[in-house]
Amino acid sequence: MTFLQPIALLGLLLAFAPIIIHLLNLLRHRTVPWAATRFLFQARKSSSRLSKLKRWLILLVRVLALAALAFMIARPMTGGDSLFSLSNGSPEVLVLVLDRSASMETTTDKDSLTKRQKALEAFQSFARPWTESRLVVLDSALEEPFFIDRADSFKDEALQRFFGPTDTAADLPGTLSKTLDWLKESGVGTAEILVVSDMQSSNWELERNADIMRKINRTLSEKKDFWKLTFLNMADPPPYNFSVTVDQVNRMPNKVEPVLNLRKKGRGKEEVRLTTRMNGKSDLLEVELVSQSVLWRPTFDLKNEPEEGWISILSPDDFCQSDNICYLTYGSTEPPQVAVRASNPRTSLILRSASQTEQGELPDPLPLSGFGEKDLLSRKILIHQGEINSKVETVLEEFVIKGGSLVLFPPEVTSSDGSKLLSWNSLEEKLEDEIFQVSNWREDSGLLTNSSDGNRLPLDRLAIKRRRTPQQGETLAYYSDGKPFLSCLTLGKGIVYFFSTLPLDSWSSMSDGYVLVPALQRLIEESSSSNSFIQSWFCGEKESKESILFEPIGDAKDKVPYLHAGIYRVNGRLTAINRPKSENDTLFLTVEQILEKLPNISPRLLEDESSSASNDRSEAWSFFLTLCLILLLGEALLGQPALAHENKAISINA
């Protein structure tokens, strides 16, 4: 048994009061000289056992009554299988931690309710036994506590913003942690927390959230008997699903060529008819899916379309509606201002050739000496090779922080005044017949992503004899020995790419262009898109949450950017908001995997949506109140003097 107000257990000392009073009375006795003591001695000797028993019983009853009172004030909690489970006490708060991510909009072939709707139904069943508890919902999209009067309030249309479908991802460890923080700040004594999720791996990211899970574990183990955690796993995968996402938008003169990622569940060829809407005008596109995942690059002609616009691509209905649509925006084309600064003239020529525009314009070469901020005005991309002293480093950092993209190639020699931030390891060389080989790289996004027809860039065919691996950044491509071939570092609004070798014959075979040209051209394309007056976010991202002045466009009526995917005009900029790609994750966790991260507690698992926890812990103060009253009644009855004794005196014969 545990107590909500354990300090009140000090009141148990009060239970000794009758004993102390009894002893004090004995000490405070008066002394009477007495003649007939022989009868007193006899009487005490053979004082009826019943009288003694009665006396001790009265004392015991008084002690127990006070102890019961102290227990009652201490608000004991009992388990469902406890002796004291007579009480029907409710926890103070019932909290629903709701996974409101896009993947929760999946239905099954059994019924038409989505997982989110089932979760809300489950909360209704869960809350049914505890009619006196306050009901609070904390969902993964808003992460703010929302009080409801009744468990069926979610059916109210006016509250759809709080309970309705979203296109967001979820960070359930974060949401659960916020829930516990809120409970702590609110001083909630007892709480039942129901976590409902489809256990999508990307919504939990147990490894990345290890610290948060430890914190949750610690908090819940401290409040072990007061805050109780219950999981409802809704990881039923949809029987059939087709999803479409935008990987990339390539803006060409008079046309847009987005890279769409089409995925389906199930094997075999399939012909899918996609409905497209370009600036409100519908059209149909047919695509043949030959595998489960296909990158498709359709072309949208912009001849009669405005310079800036939007396109939505919708796939047919299936068991998960939220991933059937994707949105993209396009803007005016304006080639970015690219510049090359290289210490080696040959390298400079190769880099400039590789990064020339579609119109055949070569980027500007920048001088090696007298390099300063003025050279980078109106530049979007700088390709740099050579030494970076501290002065140059400051200039480059400023450039990146303001939003520029910097592509760095290692210097041929190491300078004594080396940069600290943008630096390489020492030169490594292979013998004549040996090479460094690139073994793996990120093929799904970034500079080295596969081509639109699915072909990989031939990185593994690069013959690299010399290398200087970068010391910073997240690795995008690895050598076979685990060292980085290419890494990237985000600084402010911009990004820095580090290559580890030079496009010189003495260094590598990069000068053949099979890797260097696509990589640099993709960077130029990306910069070109971002250069226009359009933007693209993921739903629930920081930017979408900070959007205050927005206007839904097209079919996005009554939607908000931080909850719903769609086309919006945010602060005047045409914005495509899509569901996060992580919501396409098909890896689901088991509850046991989550419980492994919570070793100090033993959460309950609800079997299905209609289960309730009525037989669980509850407060037992009413039991102790009843016990106290019964004991006091018993004390009154036992303390009642026998009427016969009152007037019983010796008969007088005088």
Add this chain to the structure above:
Amino acid sequence: MGRRKKSYSHYVDQDSLSRISGEPLLTPFSMEGSISGHHRSPHKGSSVEFAEYREYTEGEDPKRMDWRVFARTDRYYLKEYEAETNLRAHFALDCSGSMNFGDSISKFEFSKKLLSTLAYLYVGQGDAVGLHTIRDRKTQVLPAKRNPSQIQEILEIIGPLKPKGETRLAASLHEIAETVRMRATIFVVSDMLDEPEEIIDAVLHLRDRKHEVVLFHVFDPQELNFTFDRPTRFVDMEGGGSLITEPTVIREEYLARLNAHVDQLEKGCLESQARYHQVHTDSPMVTVIDNFSAHRISGKTA
């Protein structure tokens, strides 16, 4: 200047004297007095009370012959009359420590008044009165005399007397039974806090010696009611230790024990033709004496 002698005459209850003095205190038993008195004698004498006719035998005084019977029957008969003699009253006063108990008046003081008043009444009707003060070590004895100054003697003895020591009532009564040779009335004034069997034994001993025995069992009302309501330490007045107890818890048992004690004494007295009187210190003396007198007139023995 000589020290002024303290007067103990207040022990004699004047109200009782006013009420009783006209009526003699009689005994239902025959007494062997030395002089003429109010009490029946076992011998035939010259009183006005007819006793019996007896046939004349030679040598007897012919004056007592009933000539009317001779005239009718031609036989010689003597007419005999009851003899009336005086009484010896011996008062045995329990002087043990327990007799000191009492709130407004102690049992001992009350006993002194009872004893003095009765002694006065008996001396007043010409009976001899003696005194035995029963103490734990030595019993003080004042032989029975019928002089009016005997009252003063008794008052002089009991007046300054203080109760103390243990009760040895039964043993003292046995001593009295052995020492008082002539038939007498033995008044025992005590709280009877001795073993009832032993007291009854002593009473039987006295009865064997043809004495009339009257027990005055003195009680304080507190002893009978036992109305204490908080823990009390009872200290034995005869040095028998003390005991702390919750009176309400043992009251019932205490009263039961006390009742049993009284019942046993009453029963013993009834069987031995002794008289048992329970007196309470809160009762007026005149009531106590009146009750005693009424019982004697009716001739009850208990």
